[in-house]
Amino acid sequence: MRIHFIAIGGAVMHNLAISLAEQGHQVSGSDDQIVEPSKSRLKKAGLLPVKVGWFPEKISEDIDAVIVGMHAEVDNPELAKAQELKIKIYSFPAFIYEQSVQKTRVVIAGTYGKTTIMSMIMHVLKKLGRDFDYLVGAKLEGFDSLVKLTTHNKIILLEGDEYYASPIDHRSKFHLFHPNIALISGVEWNASRSNISEEDYFLQFETFIDTIVNKGTLIYNKDNQVLREIVEETFDCKINRHGYKLPEYSINKGVTYLHLGEEKIPLQVFGKLNLSNIAGAYTVCEWLGVKRVEFYEAIKDFRSSIRYLEFVASDDESVVYQDFNYSPYKLRTSIHAVKEQFPDQSLVTIVELNPYDALDKNFLATYSSSLDESDYAVVLVNKDAIKEKNVLISNLEEDIKQVFNHRNFTFLTDVISLESYLESFKSLSFNLLFMVSPNHNSINIVNFADKFLKNE
Known part of the structure; x- marks a missing residue:
């Protein structure tokens, strides 16, 4: 088959394109933005578009199927051309089902x-x-x-x-x-x-x-x-x-x-x-x-490989885990899991919140008292992750403190302050849990784990 991908740079889309090319299908594609690791993997497979952008002239009647990704807009010019030529158009799940x-x-x-x-x-x-x-x-x-x-x-x-x-x-x-x-x-x-x-x-x-x-x-x-x-x-x-x-x-x-x-x-x-x-x-x-x-x-030897209570580092007395902060429920259950696993050790939990979410009071309210089981609690709202200069987070501290209502609470707005905070726990034999934002992770987990553990 001759198959064209609209938005070939997507995580699933580029993997599917490579898989189909390896089967012997003739594969082409377009995208207006292709970033790593998609770019390198497409280049290695010989599928990286020569130019970024949308080119209706790539769509011709000899194409058997077009697979369109979510990154494309409804008025995408290549999609419009495929519709005009009545070429079979699939979403990737529809194509995978057919195959x-x-x-x-x-x-x-x-x-x-x-x-x-x-x-x-x-x-x-x-x-x-x-x-x-x-x-x-x-x-x-x-x-x-x-x-x-x-x-x-x-x-x-x-x-x-x-x-x-x-x-x-x-x-x-x-x-x-x-x-x-x-x-x-x-x-x-x-x-x-x-x-x-x-x-x-x-x-x-x-x-x-x-x-x-x-x-x-x-x-x-x-x-x-x-x-x-x-x-x-x-x-x-x-x-x-x-x-x-x-x-x-x-x-x-x-x-x-x-x-x-x-x-x-x-x-x-x-x-x-x-x-x-x-x-x-x-x-x-x-x-x-x-x-x-x-x-x-x-x-028996399965280890999480997708950052669900994923081991990061340890020394003789402390251990560091990382996890994604998808919801207050996830936060509570992850904290409980570490405390249950190590009941005799104190726990420090670092929660990274997306700045734009943190500014939403309805969003914040769902996290009420969600850090209670952790012995020490830190919320990081990284000001460096904000693109718009007029967005201020300095007035968030009181709202966040009130929502989490934790006895040993710290609010931070930059990673330098977090580094200093973590170094203060050296040699205390505490455990550490990083709960990072899935889409706005600004923490280098391994480096910060080293700051927390007693050995450099």
């Missing part, structure tokens, strides 16, 4: 945890020597690309989300995959992060369940009350339903053990979210024919 219609499609969805569960399943299958195709939302350790799409593999793992499929297709991406096996890790509505109502947000997941193929399987987290209610609304669907729950576990000398009858499985990860994710990953693998003993032997 995998003969495969067993496993779709992992949920407000949180989906990338972690994907990485767990991929880790186990790889260790067992089982080949598979995949689409994942973040770079994972042991995998070179976000996309693998072949003609021979019988299984494809797909990370599905509820965002628009393309500028001209406002269906949710995960509505287009029609899974044979679907997992939902949990559903949580966040007013400050959602551009749709709570009712409409939950409806996206109800519709997702409706897209599971006849006699397919839904695997869902029974510990999530909202999700249980959504599942109950879909009992007319002729599918299998398999719920999972947080497994039994114990912690001994900083190691979490999963209880399987009399056996205790030592893990490299910890925290209730990770343990719940393991239960979900196991259930998916079980439906794919993986034996119980195979799964738990393979999961």
